[in-house]
Amino acid sequence: MRLLYRERHQLPVSGSESFIGKPAEAVFDFKTEGEVWFEGERWKAVSLVPVNRGDQLRVIGRRGLILEVESWDQQA
Known part of the structure; x- marks a missing residue:
């Protein structure tokens, strides 16, 4: 029973969902x-606000090969 509960409540480890956050x-x-x-690779990204070189960002979504990002300081 515990194994079933643990498997159902783990974070995704593959796919787009694993990128979030x-x-x-x-x-x-x-x-x-x-x-x-991102994770050692260069990705295309989009942001709703201007971004400066070196800014720390959070991935909030993915559309194909493009990451949607926001400032790390913004609320998730």
């Missing part, structure tokens, strides 16, 4: 579209 870092300044480092 993880940190990324801006490669350069961008206003709405740019690139970030």
Whole structure:
């Protein structure tokens, strides 16, 4: 019974859902579209607010090969 409960309540370990809430870092300044480092790889990213090079970001979604990010300081 405990094993079943634990498996049903674990966070996703694969797929887009596993990206949510993880940190990324801006490669350069961008206003709405740019690139970030995420888990050792360079990804295209979009943000609703301007981002500066080196900003720490949080992944809030994914559309295909594009990450949706927000400032790490913003509420999740």
